[in-house]
Structures are given as structure tokens and as C-alpha cells.
Amino acid sequence: MAHVLTAASAVGSEVFAAIALLVISFIVLLILRYYLPLRTTPAYILVPIFFALWLPAFIVLLVPIDLASSAATDDEAARGIWFPPRLLLVSWRITYWLTFVLTWFILPILAEYSDAGYREPKDRLLYSLRENAQYHAIVLGSGILGLIYVFISYGISFNSMKGLVMALAYCWGLVLAIYLMGHGLVSIPRSLIRKGSISGRLRQLQTRAPKIYEKMEDSLANLEELEIQVSELSKRKTGSARIYQDWIEELADMCSVPESRPSSVLPRMGDESRILPTVITEKYLADLTRQLDSARHARSRYVDEWNRLLEHASRTQAILDSGPSKKLDFGRPSPGSSMFGSLTLLTPYSRYLLHFHVKPVLSVILGGFLAMASACIIWSELVKAALPSLSVIRLTVVHHWTGDKGQVGFAGQVIAALWILYMCTAALVSMTEVKVWRGRALVRRNTAYESAFWYAGQVARLSVPLSYNFLTFQSPKIYTQTTFYDFLGDKIDLTPLGKWFDYLFPILVLLPVCATLFGLYGKVKRMFGFDMELVTDDEDEPAYGSGSWREGRDLIERELNGASISRREAVTGRAVGSRAAPILSVPAARTDGTRTPFATSPSYRDNPTRPGQSSRGAAAGPDPEDDNFFASFGHRFKNTIDSIDTPKWIQEIGDGFKKPKWMGGDDDDGGAGASGSAAGGTDNSDVRRWFGGESRIRL
Template structure:
């Protein structure tokens, strides 16, 4: 904060020395600083989008490649879903524990606690039927305070929306994978039918007057060709915008964007006609689209997202602010493509541009800084983000390729994703098993818990499970692992474990028949883990 204040004071002193104590000059300083900050973010996001948007269109034209990438991302998305559900259930357990308290400070906040209980999706009577609510996953303080309840309500609301977001993402993965697989399978019969249409399906999928034969040609031939043409146009537009950003300072008369909007740049009193205005709107729309599309690719924005009919209010306000923050500097940056005789006569220039150009520093920044659009564009084009991830182990973009694992084997590969999606679509993980299968799974799970000193129920693609197994191996423990995603009755065993422990997520850890919890619970006991394993006879 002191750095921000220091820079602001230095800028204010510069303006006062240069122009004197003038209200207009101070206002111009504030406007220019806000514009500079917005332009820096906009140029970075637009530079990434200028490459990502055409590349995404070209890739989506390849149906099998799109399905392969979707399958490679499925384990990570499913893992985030289980993590979100686990965090939400942990907060639900805290609320249920508060409901069970009938004495002390909890009695004074009974109405508040009931309001928190109304926010949860679990009935109150479930708490009494599930004895596995342990003090490991749901710790509540001995003295209840306003601050604790307010923080619990805030975290519960965030966890609920986070769970809704991850469920929406996972449902979209399943729907997209099922549709893409149906398109690939239709090549043999040349008839395409998506079967039961989802409420979130596109207009073409819900259209009933298209025959299966017409739908086959539409999805197999026409739409991929349309995406290739659209991707080629987007690529040309990206090249033109990048060239215009570079050339507008040394030779503005060579700006391609300017030549498509201003058809007679030599005329000093030239007025942009209706055709030029439409062209300018199209250029500005594409620039804004590239910037806004990139927001979801860069995971440094506080993990915010828009969820269909369930967007968190803070996230909606943040996205609205980003639209305003990015559109204004991009709009003025677009004006700088045009000849000065044109853009200095616009209302937008008199509203904003004259304040930015009040000092030579502002004018030079506005013309020189956008050249740096080459940095994010080249970083995306040559996959520098992937190289940084390989060197430092740091992923910058969410939508990174799995080209380093083309075979699909190993943790989180596309083969694991394909198996996960197939099982989910076939109902092996979400459908309720029969009473006989449930009883057998419960007996099997309880037998494994009783027979092994340390028992870990895991999934092969889960990084939290991998961290748990690494920690136990590091401590020298002898433990047994059951990979639920590699056995036929894994779903039934997971349901049985949920009944036993009130925990559905993996890993599910037991030490000497005592339920420890998940990976975070085991990591929290890291300092006492060796003593616990020694007492259990696992070392």
C-alpha cells in the first residue's frame, strides 16, 4: 500500500511542478493513471486472445482432437468437483454440530444458526443417522461469537456457489463428451441423433425438423468447415491488429485497421461513413472479445466464474467491472489506429483522450506501450507458458495442452478421463446400487478397514491421493491402497464409505480402524503422524 501511495504522490508532485496546482491537471493525472492500469491489463489479455481465439476455432474443427482434449481435462475437473463437495460437506458438518448444541453461547445465536442451516442442503435428521461426524473435519469453537458465525456464513455461501460451479462444469464435460462421441459414431451409419436432449443443449441440438441424415452432414462437414473459415478470418484479423499496434507509432498511414475504416485518409475534413462505422464496430468487437475470452484462461483473478442461474453476486459484479475496465482503454486504443485528424474530433477523445494526452508522458505511453502486445501473443503462440510450467512447475493458463503425455497413461491422462466419463455417463458412479450390492460393498469396505492397520481408499488419477500415499511412504508406514476407479464395484464402495464416514471424497484414510479423514486431515496431523503410526504398529 505504501508503494501505491508513494507512486501516487510522486505523480502528483510531477503534475504540480509541470502545470501548477490546477484541478484539471490533477483530474487528468487520475484519469491517465486509471487508463494506464486498464490498458496494461487489456493489452495483455488481448494479446493472449489474438492467438487463443483463432487457435480454439481451428482445434474445435477437429472433432476427435476436441474429444481427446476434453478427456484429458476431465480428471482435473472431476477432482475439483470432489474437492468442492468435500469443503461444502465440511461446512455443513460444522452447522449440524452447532444445531446439536443446546447450551452455552450457541443458545443465544439459535436463530442465526437456523438461518445457516437453511442454507445447507442436508436435512437436520441426517446428522443423527450418521455417526461418522468426527471432530477432525468439523471443528467448532467452544465459545460462539458474531465474528465466527459471520465468517461461517460467508464461507458456506462461497462453498455452495463453488460446488454449483464445479457441478455445472462437470455436467458440461459429460454433455460435450457424449455429443462428440455421438458425432464420431455417426460416421458409420451417416445418421446422427443426440438422444435425450439436455436443457442446456444448443439450438441446433434441440431442433426437431432436422433429420438425422441432415444433422450428420451439419455436424460432421458443415460446422467444422465453418469453424475453419471463421478461424482463418480471426487469424487474419489478429495479424492486422498486431501489425496496426506496431506500425501506428512509426508509420500510422500503413495501419491496416485505419485503412479499412478511413477510406480517404488524405482528406483533412473526412467523415467516417456508415460502412466505416460498421467496420470499426467489428474491429472493436473482436478486440474486446479477445480480451474477455482470455479472462477465463488466466487463473489469477480470484477463482471467479459465471454459473448458469447460480452466479455468486460478488462474481457477477466483478465481471461487470472487468467489462467496463477493459472496454474503455481498448476503445480509446482503437481510436489511436485512426489518423489524428479523425480521432481528435471524436466525442470520446474530448471526454478521455485530451486528459490522457495532457502530458508528453501520457501521449508517448499510449502509442508505444501497445507494441508490447507481441509479448503475450508470442508467449501463447510458441507455448512459452508450458515451458515455464516445465521449468518452474507453475501453470499460468488453465487451458494448457497435455502434449507432454500423448499416450494418455499416468496421472490425469486422457485415458483416465475417458474411463471416468464413460463410467459417469453409463451411470456407474451416480446411480444408486441395489441393496444387495450396497450390502456387499459395505461388508467389503468394513473388512478391508478391519484387516489392515492403515487403509487408504483412493483413485489413481487424484493428486490428493498421491500426496497421501507419498506422505505415508515418507513416514515408512505399511499401508494398503484400494483404487476405486480401477474396480467394478468402486462406486458402491464409495457410497458405502459415505454412509460409514459421511465423507464421499477421496482419499478416505483409516488408521487402526479409526477414520482420519482426507488428505488435508492427514497433512494437519503430519507432526504427530509418526507417533500415531508407531502406536498402531504400522511402522
């Protein structure tokens, strides 16, 4: 009878969990729709990625349920969502092993399959299996020592083998998760606090603009070179190319090479790396297909990133300019904006209050709150081994204590789910900021399949170690009674090495935290001259003395005014990839002592106002000087002297005198030579001619 009552009382919790899973499924579908076109994406891509995102979300829900099930409160009114032990064990088994198989086998194989470049499914599968076999051979070779140690200590058995695999997978996931989480715990609050300053937000966008524009131009040039290579390949109708004529025609259909391409771009094919091979092989065409597909997605990525930067910069500048008028109008929404972005429910004045006053304050408040949450997580990581009773997370989750026994209610479950969600979010946000993932990126509606598989695999891989790491923040008398500990914790604590690794390694979270907090990535880059973009967050700092934010300001202004280089070339018929750098001409010296590589772009000093907007100087204030006091004073003094016109009485001095012929004078000039020299004109008189030569000193 007791068993029947227990099962009946869990029906409400099971119904709640089922509804939560439906909501999670709907959210995952919206995420997939944002990054991938659902109608044209094959099912073998959508289904694994869906489960790779759905399972971590279920783990975030399952950990608080496990806590409340093992440490249920005596008061039924405060009791949270709980499962019977058997249902909880089955849920953990299905969730963990399905996640394990997805991250280590299914997703990597499908990722390489989608990026193989071959036409036939058999060839693509063989290529994927070969690439993954090399990776797993390296992983297996690195785990041989651990396997020998476990077999010697605990004998050869299936349980010891399974424990070793689970422990190694957990340790590898924890290493990556702790680093990424430490970076995100700093970057998320800092970015929110920085958004509280509208002018600072605009300065960050201007600082990033030149680098993004350069990458976009490089991606366009790289894609054009590959398209030219395919165009030259399609002209070959004899020899080995006849066998793969259908494949070559498919590649030509993927390209957008116009018939009237200027001949100025064809010399690029003279590079040795771009010369077509004498014999066209299947491997060559597969590599070319893979490179072409990668270049197209890179082009789409940087074009999308550049367009979003322009949109954000335009909106931010409009918000900044609305200060004097107290009216904000963003104009017509862009064609690619969402349904909510197209709605115009607010008046210009209410929109000004929202974006100019309310949102910056809310951003600073939320950033400060998340900064305190990050500090609590870091503190709990540091003290969980030595002083577990001082863990802040432990005190916020366990509210009910009966002697030495802790109890977790519904409020504790909600707080626990929020803690895990924030930890996972910090790690996942860092994955999009740290640019060391072989050019992979998430692009709205056009993400490459290989990138989608990789990011989904990382989301699934990081969820289990972060969830168990959160579980260890609690009192040992609580988390050792959970089903999650019986399922995974025993395997991690199988050896003393695994137990100490679980307790001491999370302390290393201070490394990414300090590196992100004090900008060590940028300092290391500048010290060693690395050309690799490690972390984009450090690039938000202005490069003083380099004028990077000024270049970005002029570049954004020129693009928004319709005077971009790409648009000029579209009109003149000049190819985008036929230049080495985005420079139209050699820039002239500027009167304020700064430099800009975009000589044709209108600067704010040349064109201070835009139609319908106030002056930038009045809204944003004076531009900060990049130089020190003495350099700034020298620039201003020089500009003042250069701007003074020579008085007329000084110019007329010497008009009545004629130079002798031995000094280069001419009686027929009528004094023109002297006056021209005094007025700054050119003549043939130069003391250096006395030493032989025409205005040159000969040694």
C-alpha cells in the same frame, strides 16, 4: 437556418441510435437471464450489473459515431450515423463518468456487501467499506508520486487533478486490457481451428476430464466438511451460541446434512482448523457464512462444468461414431437444454452432414479469418507509432481521402464497430480462461453475486482503454478532431510520460501473444512446479506419457454408463467426501502397458461398443502411442511373451523325479511338489532358506 437544418438532418441518426440502444438493452437482459435468475435476484444487484454491461456496448457504438461526426463525408449518401457536437460531448461525459464511478466505487462496494456474510445490512455495509478503504488506500499510496509530479509541472488545480485521475485509470485499464486482448487474439482463432477436428475435440475433452472431476470432488468434500461443522454447531445450545441461535438455524437450513449421516465422516472434524471455537462470535459466524456460501457456489460451478463436459463429450462421440452409418441421432434432449436445442427439424442424415462435414469446415474458415484479423490488430499495434500509414485498421476504416483529409462513411463505421467488438471480445474471453481471479467464475443461472459484480466491473473497466487504443490506430489528423480525444486524449497527453506510454506500451502485446502461441504458460508451470492453473488453453495439449487423456476417456465412459463413483456411493450410502481420492481400488496392471487410476471403469478395450453405436476403433482409429519406438516395441514383445502358454511337455518334465528331503521334498507328495513348481504353483522350496529364514535373506 443552417443550425435548424443541421439539427433536423441528425434526427435520423438519433432515431437509429435509439433503436440500437433498445436492441443492446434486450441483449444485455438476455445475458443477465443466462447467468442470474431475474425473479429472485435483488434489484440492487441487477441494476448496477445491467449498466456495467450496457455502457461498454454503448461505447462500442459511440466511437464510430464520433469518427463519422468529426470526419463526415461530403457525399450525403455515404454519410454514416452522426451526432451534433453538443450531444456527442454529453454522451461521452455521461458514459465515461458513470463507467468510472461504477468500476471504482459502486460495483466493488456492492460486491463486498454481497459477500460479507453478516446478517444485518449495517454490518455488511461497514465490512464492505472497510475492505474497499484498504484497497483504495493502496491505490492512493501508489499514485502519490504521480500526483506530486503533476502538481509541480502544472500547478495545483482541479483540471490537473482530474487529468491525473483519468490518466492513471486509463493506464491501469490499458495494462490489463492489452495482456488479456493479446491472449484472446491467439486463443480464439486457435480454439476454432481445433474444433475443425472432431477427434481432436474429443481428445481435448478427455484431457480436461480428470482435472475437472477432481475439482468437483474437492468442492463436494469441502462443502460437506462445512456442513458437518454447521451441524455440530447447531447441537450447541448453551453458552455464547444461545445469542446467535437464529443465525445458526439459518445456516443449518442452508445445509443439506441428512439425519442418517455415516459416522465415517465425523473424524474429519478432528482437524485443528475445523474445531469449533469455545466462544462463538459474530465474526466467526460471518466467516462461516461466507465460506459456506462460497463452497456452495464452487460446488455448483464444478458440477455444472462437469455436466457440460459430459454433454459435449457425448455429442462429440456420437458425431464421431456416425461416420460409418452416416446417420446422427443425439437422443432425447436433456431437461436443461434450451428451446432451440429441443427442436428436431433435421433428419438423421442431414444432421450428420451438418455436424460431421459442414460445421468443422466452417469452424476452420472462421478461425482462419479471425487469425488474419488478430494479425492485423497486432501489426497495427506495432506500427502505429513509427509507421502509422501502414496500419491495416486505418486503411479499412477510412475509405475516403480528399487530399490530406480523411473521411469516415457508414461502411467505415460498421468496420470500426466490428474491430472494437473483436478486441473487447478477445479480452473478455481471456478473463474466463485465465484462472487467477480468486476462484470467481460465471455459472449458468447460478453465478455468485460477488463474481457477477467483479466480471461486470472488468467489462466496464476494459471498454474505455480498448476503445481509445483503437482510436489511436487512425491518422492523427482524424482522431485528434474527435470529441473522445478532446475529452480523454488531452488528459492522457497532458504529460510526455502519458503520451509515450500510450504509444509504446501496446507494443508489449507481443508478450501474451507469444506466451499463448508457443505454450509458454505450460512450460513455466512444468519448469517451476506451479500448482496454479494459469491458462486452461494450454491444458488442451495431451500430457504424453501420463495417460491423462486415457483416464479422462475411461472416466467419461463410466459416468455416461451410470457406473460413476458418486452414483455407487449414493446406492451404498457412503458419503462423497469421506475419501481422499476418486479411486475405488488399486488398479491392476494393464496388458497394453498403460495405467489408469479407475480400476472399475470400463475401458474401450474391455467394452469396445455401446448399444446403438459402432466400434470406437472403427470410427476414431487406433489410439496413438504415448511412448517412443523402443518402449513401444518392448511393451509389445513383453505382452507377446506373457501371453504364450507353457507347453504341456515342458510342464510334465520332472514328474517322475522326487526331490530329496534336504531340498525340501516330501515322499508323500507323489511328485506334486515338483509338478506344482513347474506349473507355477507355490511350494516351500527356496534356496534362500539355506541361509536361514523363511524365504528371506538374512544379512
